[in-house]
Amino acid sequence: xxxxxxxxxxxxxxxxxxxxxxxxxxxxxxxxxxxxxxxxxxxxxxxxxxxxxxxxxxxxxxxxxxxxxxxxxxxxxxxxxxxxxxxxxxxxxxxxxxxxxxxxxxxxxxxxxxxxxxxxxxxxxxxx
Amino acid sequence: xxxxxxxxxxxxxxxxxxxxxxxxxxxxxxxxxxxxxxxxxxxxxxxxxxxxxxxxxxxxxxxxxxxxxxxxxxxxxxxxxxxxxxxxxxxxxxxxxxxxxxxxxxxxxxxxxxxxxxxxxxxxxxxxxxxxxxxxxxxxxxxxxxxxxxxxxxxxxxxxxxxxxxxxxxxxxxxxxxxxxxxxxxxxxxxxxxxxxxxxxxxxxxxxxxxxxxxxxxxxxxxxxxxxxxxxxxxxxxxxxxxxxxxxxxxxxxxxxxxxxxxxxxxxxxxxxxxxxxxxxxxxxxxxxxxxxxxxxxxxxxxxxxxxxxxxxxxxxxxxxxxxxxxxxxxxxxxxxxxxxxxxxxxxxxxxxxxxxxxxxxxxxxxxxxxxxxxxxxxxxxxxxxxxxxxxxxxxxxxxxxxxxxxxxxxxxxxxxxxxxxxxxxxxxxxxxxxxxxxxxxxxxxxxxxxxxxxxxxxxxxxxxxxxxxxxxxxxxxxxxxxxxxxxxxxxxxxxxxxxxxxxxxxxxxxxxxxxxxxxxxxxxxxxxxxxxxxxxxxxxxxxxxxxxxxxxxxxxxxxxxxxxx
Numbered sequence: 131x132x133x134x135x136x137x138x139x140x141x142x143x144x145x146x147x148x149x150x151x152x153x154x155x156x157x158x159x160x161x162x163x164x165x166x167x168x169x170x171x172x173x174x175x176x177x178x179x180x181x182x183x184x185x186x187x188x189x190x191x192x193x194x195x196x197x198x199x200x201x202x203x204x205x206x207x208x209x210x211x212x213x214x215x216x217x218x219x220x221x222x223x224x225x226x227x228x229x230x231x232x233x234x235x236x237x238x239x240x241x242x243x244x245x246x247x248x249x250x251x252x253x254x255x256x257x258x
Numbered sequence: 259x260x261x262x263x264x265x266x267x268x269x270x271x272x273x274x275x276x277x278x279x280x281x282x283x284x285x286x287x288x289x290x291x292x293x294x295x296x297x298x299x300x301x302x303x304x305x306x307x308x309x310x311x312x313x314x315x316x317x318x319x320x321x322x323x324x325x326x327x328x329x330x331x332x333x334x335x336x337x338x339x340x341x342x343x344x345x346x347x348x349x350x351x352x353x354x355x356x357x358x359x360x361x362x363x364x365x366x367x368x369x370x371x372x373x374x375x376x377x378x379x380x381x382x383x384x385x386x387x388x389x390x391x392x393x394x395x396x397x398x399x400x401x402x403x404x405x406x407x408x409x410x411x412x413x414x415x416x417x418x419x420x421x422x423x424x425x426x427x428x429x430x431x432x433x434x435x436x437x438x439x440x441x442x443x444x445x446x447x448x449x450x451x452x453x454x455x456x457x458x459x460x461x462x463x464x465x466x467x468x469x470x471x472x473x474x475x476x477x478x479x480x481x482x483x484x485x486x487x488x489x490x491x492x493x494x495x496x497x498x499x500x501x502x503x504x505x506x507x508x509x510x511x512x513x514x515x516x517x518x519x520x521x522x523x524x525x526x527x528x529x530x531x532x533x534x535x536x537x538x539x540x541x542x543x544x545x546x547x548x549x550x551x552x553x554x555x556x557x558x559x560x561x562x563x564x565x566x567x568x569x570x571x572x573x574x575x576x577x578x579x580x581x582x583x584x585x586x587x588x589x590x591x592x593x594x595x596x597x598x599x600x601x602x603x604x605x606x607x608x609x610x611x612x613x614x615x616x617x618x619x620x621x622x623x624x625x626x627x628x629x630x631x632x633x634x635x636x637x638x639x640x641x642x643x644x645x646x647x648x649x650x651x652x653x654x655x656x657x658x659x660x661x662x663x664x665x666x667x668x669x670x671x672x673x674x675x676x677x678x679x680x681x682x683x684x685x686x687x688x689x690x691x692x693x694x695x696x697x698x699x700x701x702x703x704x705x706x707x708x709x710x711x712x713x714x715x716x717x718x719x720x721x722x723x724x725x726x727x728x729x730x731x732x733x734x735x736x737x738x739x740x741x742x743x744x745x746x747x748x749x750x751x752x753x754x755x756x757x758x759x760x761x762x763x764x765x766x767x768x769x770x771x772x773x774x775x776x777x778x779x780x781x782x783x784x785x786x787x788x789x790x791x792x793x794x795x796x797x798x799x800x801x802x803x804x805x806x807x808x809x810x811x812x813x814x815x816x817x818x819x820x821x822x823x824x
Contacts, residue, residue, distance in 0.1 A: 146385065
């Protein structure tokens, strides 16, 4: 009778515990997800995404987008990737690793006048 | 992985270079909601409605805190771990809001197993799939969030759940409202509007504002905060409503919210106080605001409570008054019937006693004659008393008839004075009549009733004057067109309190019984009612007990030539 009366709450609690455990195991222990971050890009030789700090783009920052497995990059570089050269190139035998450059022919304007908001827009379009 | 463009936060969410308003709004909202939820729960911890409210407040509080952490933390794994919690908590808030409304409308009765299963069915996709790629698959270290990797179907599902909850609750409320009592209708409206507003605000934060902002329809970045505050106010309102449904007042709630907001605003000034003096100033202002707010809220609450008590008493009083009127009417009818029944035998007694005294049935010895005289006097008194009761009944039932005509008041007073002189002389009193009329002395009234009133006043003066004089003065005021009769005596008099109450029903002066044990306290009551009905005025004056008294009546005088027989 007691269980019948409270089955709803107990079921939710059990599902919540299951979710929390599964989520912790997947994301915190296994780090089973993709990460995207900015990679090297030479604007003279490559087609780059452009990041500007201000409207006049006084300090342009050119970058490509690297997408790979979080667990793998963590093994290679630890928590911080900024001081890790291995993070900026895809090693041989790595299945999930891609470097994305800006497509000047398709999105010429976006690539030339990028701000932080534009970056978001471009990236969203890329993902879709 | 850490977001390399951002500084490392302290204690999960205290990051640098982030607006302080963000912390004040999110942390204060989470705390206020949690405190309200716990307070309501402790107030009646066995009540299902309070338990559900606690679940709602804890869920919303956690949702607010997790939102803040996901916004300010830079550890991708940790954000990935907590991010799906937002969807789960939102789904729980939607479903438990429906559950809450069901229990509220069913007077704290739990819902059926079928409905619970339906709730579980709706919740399980979110709970089972929140950790999978369908919910979230990746993280962007550049913008430090998961927004590009959120599963569209999963997100749409729990957003639809929110709108479904709003519709579901709306239907339940409307259905119940149609058959509810006035009192319940008020509660349904307040609870319903609060819950719907809460869900709307929550849905707006999760989806609407973000979506419209993305489409560049909205540019105000503070809208999310407004929605957060709106959801909080709705939640606090629900808490107050389920704790005090009977004494709930919009006014009191508004004052409480105003005070809380004021205190929070003043407290937020600590963030800008850089010197000791500034810190002190904020502390003093905060103390004064909190104290004044507390007093204000307490007084408003007290006044509302008093007003409700008065309203309740007025209702009871109206009810009691209605019952009293019915009882009074029944009593008057009874007195009227009883008096009519008594009048016939008394008339017979008076008639036969009078005939016996006159010797119609032979001569009686002196002792028997005295006894017969006593019978006649008592029956006369009884007849007067019955007549008084009948008059009172007529007056109260509005059945007293007045035959108005023009007559000379001075002449009538003179006649009555002559008639009453014998009674005064028998008691050893001197009855003086004096006229001081320059006008016609004509009045428009019922001559019979007028005689009854004047005789009653003179009779009273004779009864309550052991020795001395009874003076009857009639005089007029041509300017005011008034005529006044004063019956003044050197009798027992009365105190001020008695002069104010002497015309009330069944009221006699305190010292009346010392000199005259008979009398029901109806004569002056009847006189006053009659005088008023005939557009006149009646009052009494006395300088105190033992100093005599004067009874006055005043009537409008008809215009005409001056009286030549003055």
